[in-house]
Amino acid sequence: HIEISAARTGNSVRLSVFNEGDGLPEEELPKIWEKFYRTGIGLSLVRAIADTLHGDCGAENVPGGIAFWFDIPDAPPHTE
Secondary structure: OEEEEEEEEOOEEEEEEEEEOOOOOHHHHHHHHOOOOOOOOHHHHHHHHHHHOOOEEEEEEEOOEEEEEEEEEOOOOOOO
């Protein structure tokens, strides 16, 4: 079971993905953003996009699975 959601949090938008099942050992959570660490290159691409957009991303074990999140800052208002 996978759930995807989006919500405004302050000055950014948070995209979240919850994946039902076993979580990961806490010591592995920081490593999952490295290329080819258990997940191929997908999460390293998420990290690269977050860095390019001056955003952030993370993952945490939650009851019943693991939650991944990706914060994208709001764009400044367009002025002419």
